[in-house]
Amino acid sequence: MIVATKEINQNKARFDIRLSKEQKAFFERAARVGGYRSLTDFIVLTVQEKAKEIISEKEQLIASQRDNEIFFDAITNSPKANKNLINATNEYKALLS
Numbered sequence: 001m002i003v004a005t006k007e008i009n010q011n012k013a014r015f016d017i018r019l020s021k022e023q024k025a026f027f028e029r030a031a032r033v034g035g036y037r038s039l040t041d042f043i044v045l046t047v048q049e050k051a052k053e054i055i056s057e058k059e060q061l062i063a064s065q066r067d068n069e070i071f072f073d074a075i076t077n078s079p080k081a082n083k084n085l086i087n088a089t090n091e092y093k094a095l096l097s
Contacts, residue, residue: 019027031042
């Protein structure tokens with residue numbers, strides 16, 4: 001007796017969604033017009049692109065906010081000028097006058 005076994009891919013997950021008939025027809029049309037192999041490919045690839053865009057924008061915003069905090073902290077809490085900086089400033093002023 002031969003028994004067929006079905007291998008389950010551990011790297012895959014299922015995602016179910018309910019759509020109206022109109023939405024499904026609209027998405028199927030977009031998939032066909034866009035040259036996608038299937039509705040699933042269209043949805044997965046489109047959502048993946050949008051997710052990357054959203055994450056990238058959010059990460060840039062977070063980095064920008066962190067950079068602003070560092071910059072303004074450096075301006076408002078700058079250390080006092082040391083001897084070398086004072087000497088350099090005096091030499092520069094002497095050159096200008």
